[in-house]
Amino acid sequence: MNQRPDTPPPSSLSLPPPPDTILVVDDDVATRLLTSRWLSRAGMKVVEAEDGQQALDIVRAQPELISVIVLDVMMPVMDGYEVLARLSSDPETAGIPVVLLTAHANDEEDVIRGIQHGAYDHLAKPYRGPVLVARVKALVEKRRREFNVYSRLRHAERQATTDPLTGLSNxxxxxxxxxxxxxxxxxxxxxxxxxxxxxxxxxxxxxxxxxxxxxxxxxxxxxxxxxxxxxxxxxxxxxxxxxxxxxxxxxxxxxxxxxxxxxxxxxxxxxxxxxxxxxxxxxxxxxxxxxxxxxxxxxxxxxxxxxxxxxxxxxxxxxxxxxxxxxxxxxx
Ligand SMILES: [Mg+2]
Missing domain, CATH: 3.30.70.270 (Reverse transcriptase/Diguanylate cyclase domain)
Structure with a gap:
């Protein structure tokens, strides 16, 4: 038999899972580990990047997996604003919420600049762990809701133009x-x-x-x-x-x-x-x-x-x- 009778239906018609991974970007090892630990303890899946370029590489490889980004402002070579600008200029990554970690000393200026560059929220270092967790959780929820609406739309469009038996376009x-x-x-x-x-x-x-x-x-x-x-x-x-x-x-x-x-x-x-x-x-x-x-x-x-x-x-x-x-x- 050259074709199994139990051939599964085309997988392109199933809904993708919502993004579930938090990306923590910080050049300072101690802060990065601390941030990761707070989020992991709250039951979140975390990946880390130690600089802006590494962060962009991770996000661009699988934007559909990244739920929220916690991003340090002060980083060598590529700072947080530059990372933000690049994320917002790419339609694949523009919808991912970013929490900006600002330095206390120039907090107000950083916050304003962050908002202008597309940050959703901010937190001044040293931040309080439970506050970080609460903010990230709220954004995870927001991202999940938006992702569901978006993927349902995409799904409906694909269904309307796909032949269910063969998976070909109709x-x-x-x-x-x-x-x-x-x-x-x-x-x-x-x-x-x-x-x-x-x-x-x-x-x-x-x-x-x-x-x-x-x-x-x-x-x-x-x-x-x-x-x-x-x-x-x-x-x-x-x-x-x-x-x-x-x-x-x-x-x-x-x-x-x-x-x-x-x-x-x-x-x-x-x-x-x-x-x-x-x-x-x-x-x-x-x-x-x-x-x-x-x-x-x-x-x-x-x-x-x-x-x-x-x-x-x-x-x-x-x-x-x-x-x-x-x-x-x-x-x-
Ligand atoms: Mg830093």
Whole structure:
């Protein structure tokens, strides 16, 4: 069996966990350890950085893990204000609350500057431990609430544009991408290709082996599509047994080659159904391109590819045809 029947659903649709780690940044070892200890004792997960650059490296590596940053103002090379400025200029890190640890002597000036640089809260050294814990806890709560709202929005958007069975983008996303990519191709006179894929005799799979087996075939085809594509290509399930691949910066012959790679991947993995029957899944494909030959015209790209697909079906299936060209690739 080349495909497990218990294939888990695409993980991209699960909600990410909220950030849970406090980053303590201080060049003074004693203060850093003391701060970490207060927070750990209150049940928080802590990581430490001894200078500004190290702090930025940690945050940028995994911004989704950092809940709150406790940041010393007075540090050599890169001070707390500089760290703050860099964090707020990056959308990935701008939402992470920062508590600034200021020096008592010039507390007022530091606080004002900190607020101007985007700090959420401040504490003058030497601070009182329970006050630090209370402030950080409040910000952890705030960050968790904001993160939940944000990730629910992202989740809802992803759900609305993802096909749950295959994890591919759906027709709605395809239409948006087609509009965007077409405009880009015409403006920059860059090639854009569309490959439409329709699984051959799919109805008979459902009729003979049932819909669960049909679903496995759809998942297999989508895996073969995804495993052969380049980063700049994007695949969609348009509905039923129909798929589309948008290939950016790709002319018609390269798009055809991409289709042939999918054909080869599928042929290497015949499906064995629960009945014991074995079948090699094939598809018919149609390619249309906005490239030098077509003067980069993206108009009716879907209709053009669809006509090629229809011709591929009519002329015997298991082949990919280019728009208005003789037969280019036969699967066998
Ligand atoms: Mg310091």
């Amino acid at each position: 027709r709605r996303d395809f239409e948006r991408a087609l509009t965007r990519e077409s405009a880009f191709a015409e403006r920059h006179r860059e090639p854009l290709s569309l490959l439409l894929i329709d699984i051959d005799h799919f109805k008979s799979v459902n009729d003979l082996f049932g819909h669960a087996e049909g679903d496995r075939v759809l998942q297999l085809v989508s895996e073969c599509i995804q495993s052969t594509l380049r980063r700049s290509d994007h695949a969609y399930r348009l509905g039923g047994e129909e798929f589309a691949v948008l290939l950016r910066g790709t002319d018609s012959s390269a798009a055809l080659a991409a289709g042939q790679r999918i054909q080869a991947a599928l042929k290497a993995q015949p499906v064995i159904f629960t009945t014991g029957d074995e079948r090699t899944i094939t598809f018919s494909g149609g390619v249309a391109a906005a490239d030098l030959d077509t003067e980069f015209v993206t108009r009716e790209l879907v209709e053009r590819a669809d006509q090629a697909l229809y011709a591929a079906k009519r002329s015997g299936r298991d082949r990919i045809l280019h728009e208005e060209r003789p037969l280019v690739s036969v699967g066998e």
